[in-house]
Amino acid sequence: MALIPVMPSTKLKNGLEVCKIINGMWQVSGAHGNIEPQRAVLAMNNYADVGFTSFDMADIYGPAEDIFGTFIKSRGVDMTGIRGLTKMVPRVGEMTREKVEKLVTKSMHRMSVDKLDCLQFHWWDYSDKRYLDAMKHLRDIQVDGKIKELSLTNFSTEVMEEIVGNGIPISTNQVQFSLVDTRPQKRMAEFCEKNSIKLFAYGVLCGGLLSEKYLGVAEPKPHELITASLSKYKHIIDLWGGWALFQELLQVVHTIAEEHTVSIANVATRYILDQPVVASVIIGCRFGIADSDHTEDNFRSISQTWSLTKENLATIEAVQNKSNDLFSVLGDCGGEYR
Numbered sequence: 001m002a003l004i005p006v007m008p009s010t011k012l013k014n015g016l017e018v019c020k021i022i023n024g025m026w027q028v029s030g031a032h033g034n035i036e037p038q039r040a041v042l043a044m045n046n047y048a049d050v051g052f053t054s055f056d057m058a059d060i061y062g063p064a065e066d067i068f069g070t071f072i073k074s075r076g077v078d079m080t081g082i083r084g085l086t087k088m089v090p091r092v093g094e095m096t097r098e099k100v101e102k103l104v105t106k107s108m109h110r111m112s113v114d115k116l117d118c119l120q121f122h123w124w125d126y127s128d129k130r131y132l133d134a135m136k137h138l139r140d141i142q143v144d145g146k147i148k149e150l151s152l153t154n155f156s157t158e159v160m161e162e163i164v165g166n167g168i169p170i171s172t173n174q175v176q177f178s179l180v181d182t183r184p185q186k187r188m189a190e191f192c193e194k195n196s197i198k199l200f201a202y203g204v205l206c207g208g209l210l211s212e213k214y215l216g217v218a219e220p221k222p223h224e225l226i227t228a229s230l231s232k233y234k235h236i237i238d239l240w241g242g243w244a245l246f247q248e249l250l251q252v253v254h255t256i257a258e259e260h261t262v263s264i265a266n267v268a269t270r271y272i273l274d275q276p277v278v279a280s281v282i283i284g285c286r287f288g289i290a291d292s293d294h295t296e297d298n299f300r301s302i303s304q305t306w307s308l309t310k311e312n313l314a315t316i317e318a319v320q321n322k323s324n325d326l327f328s329v330l331g332d333c334g335g336e337y338r
């Protein structure tokens with residue numbers, strides 16, 4: 001009888017357990033194709049039923065929080081392991097307790113929960129220091145019991161240091177981290193380790209470009225990049241070293257994947273999950289759009305029947321060493337948003 005795979009989890013600072021592979025819901029925001037909410041809820045249930053029970057969203061991802069709310073209601077009593085991680089992405093401006101609390105309550109209402117599992121805060125402009133006001137209020141709201149894990153997204157190491165220095169304990173920072181974008185290894189990993197902070201990694205599959213589908217394929221034209229995610233990471237690849245170098249990376253990763261009888265996506269995911277600072281990866285799901293179910297393949301990314309060898313890592317690094325340094329080009333994590 002075939003073994004049913006089990007999704008491993010990570011325990012965060014305040015005890016929240018999240019899946020090692022989290023389902024990303026930026027893909028339901030509308031920028032990745034027309035979304036059918038009922039179909040999305042069905043697909044979410046299919047993922048949850050086999051163990052993919054953690055979902056990442058944001059208040060600015062179109063209907064994502066509402067769809068999660070409908071999903072929660074559709075599960076009835078079967079809530080085992082279900083986690084909803086959201087983000088607060090306010091317009092830069094005054095951050096009063098009343099305003100921040102209103103945003104928290106709105107997300108809770110939309111998601112149909114009475115407490116947020118994890119709230120990840122984003123800020124667009126470091127020259128306006130009112131992110132500190134927002135974070136202090138969020139910390140108070142956390143102490144009041146409405147937020148389990150207080151986290152950040154797209155913050156640089158320097159500003160994380162400032163926030164932690166203001167006495168605000170942070171559970172995680174959600175940042176881009178992939179075979180192409182290794183910026184978190186530069187400064188952030190060390191700081192996080194010293195402060196018991198973990199990273200959630202996104203962009204792990206470069207929107208799907210890190211897969212067999214793009215191996216040996218001519219450089220896609222802008223109109224062929226049919227999701228916002230594909231366009232975003234094609235741009236990152238251009239900054240990193242271009243399509244020819246990316247093909248070199250894909251070929252190397254493909255050879256490694258064949259050695260272990262897994263997929264390119266599996267190798268790309270395992271490389272990130274093996275980083276000690278990473279709590280989990282967030283893999284985008286086109287729920288209610290494409291409904292391409294990747295659960296079976298993505299389970300192989302966490303299978304203990306194979307692992308990346310020193311030789312595998314050396315061949316990957318040899319290609320990475322030919323690339324431009326994204327840290328110099330874009331700055332520390334999140335620099336591309338500012």
Ligand SMILES: NC(=O)c1ccc[n+]([C@@H]2O[C@H](COP(=O)([O-])OP(=O)(O)OC[C@H]3O[C@@H](n4cnc5c(N)ncnc54)[C@H](OP(=O)(O)O)[C@@H]3O)[C@@H](O)[C@H]2O)c1
Pocket residue numbers: 023024025026027056057153154174175201202203204205206207208209211212229263265266282283284285286290292294297298
């Ligand atoms: N904090 C931020 O600023 C930020 C920014 C970006 C993303 N995120 C988060 O991270 C999530 C991840 O999204 P992303 O844009 O970074 O994309 P991604 O996870 O790098 O790529 C997602 C795409 O990969 C494909 N895929 C998944 N598993 C696969 C497999 N086993 N084999 C081949 N292809 C596979 C799917 O394509 P198909 O659907 O075509 O099959 C999917 O659309 C988002 O939903 C969001 O939650 C956060």
